[in-house]
């Protein structure tokens with residue numbers, strides 16, 4: 001109380017000093033100070049300051065990343081790929097990265113299909129460049145900013161695809177069905193083994209003695225079924241440590257498998273979709289969009305009073321608004337665009353694009369098999385499979401024309417045509 005009492009007169013003096021200058025009618029100097037005290041002007045200055053600060057931090061991070069990349073590009077990419085593999089769970093109990101053996105059937109399939117898809121993606125990016133240049137030539141006046149930007153992005157995509165090696169993929173030993181490309185590790189497709197087959201534990205129904213079963217005790221344990229009693233209520237099992245125990249049959253599970261990608265055509269659909277993201281340079285777009293969205297969010301928060309409850313609620317809402325109103329719809333548009341371009345790439349590589357909707361229906365069946373809690377369309381990075389099938393029907397006509405009449409790919413792949 002004493003300390004507060006001592007400071008209070010000083011505050012009064014300073015406030016009255018500021019008020020005196022701000023409210024006195026002594027020419028332009030007083031007007032400037034009045035402007036300075038304006039509520040929104042002060043918030044604007046604060047927002048601008050934070051804006052500059054975030055740009056500076058971004059530049060420092062960018063410069064540091066660029067410097068690391070210049071010193072040891074391979075080491076840097078390996079490090080990023082390793083941390084990505086950790087994030088998707090491609091690691092064993094000791095933290096070692098789990099990749100599929102190059103001799104396995106799945107590895108050979110990707111090795112067989114990817115070179116054809118890559119070559120077709122290179123053709124596709126050149127076709128898109130030619131189409132755009134043709135429309136610029138036909139229009140009156142020079143290229144618009146949007147067209148220049150599009151050309152620039154296609155040039156980046158062309159460079160990336162031209163320098164993408166035929167062995168530019170990683171087959172991670174993860175049993176979730178996924179494949180992706182990322183701007184953090186360019187020229188590499190990450191494929192999960194789960195795109196070939198997914199497994200799920202289902203309650204045990206009929207099982208013969210000696211079959212493999214699973215039981216959950218803190219974690220999942222494998223066991224061998226020894227026998228089931230006459231009323232099918234309890235079973236005797238042997239755990240991996242040879243311990244034998246009697247358990248309720250309802251505690252036992254078996255492994256059910258669902259195959260997703262069953263042939264080269266289906267794998268081609270999936271890889272084409274991923275390379276279509278590279279053709280459209282979606283990675284760079286989403287990186288810059290996220291950076292802008294977070295910066296906008298930061299500026300909004302700084303302009304508002306951070307001490308009030310309404311501001312606090314707005315603070316929570318700002319992140320959600322950026323995510324649901326900007327990032328997710330953009331991501332869903334990108335997916336639709338990649339589906340349509342992926343179809344063209346498939347056709348150029350000599351795979352029948354009409355199989356795409358059948359493949360997506362299989363994906364739908366797989367989602368049902370996994371029985372996962374699906375996020376509603378508006379809260380997901382991907383549109384629903386139903387919406388993708390519907391959109392593909394429209395894109396299919398063009399791709400089929402391309403498949404039947406386009407001669408380019410036949411030169412590349414010889415007798416690959418069906």
Ligand SMILES: [Zn+2]
Nearest residue numbers: 273277335338
């Ligand atoms: Zn995608």
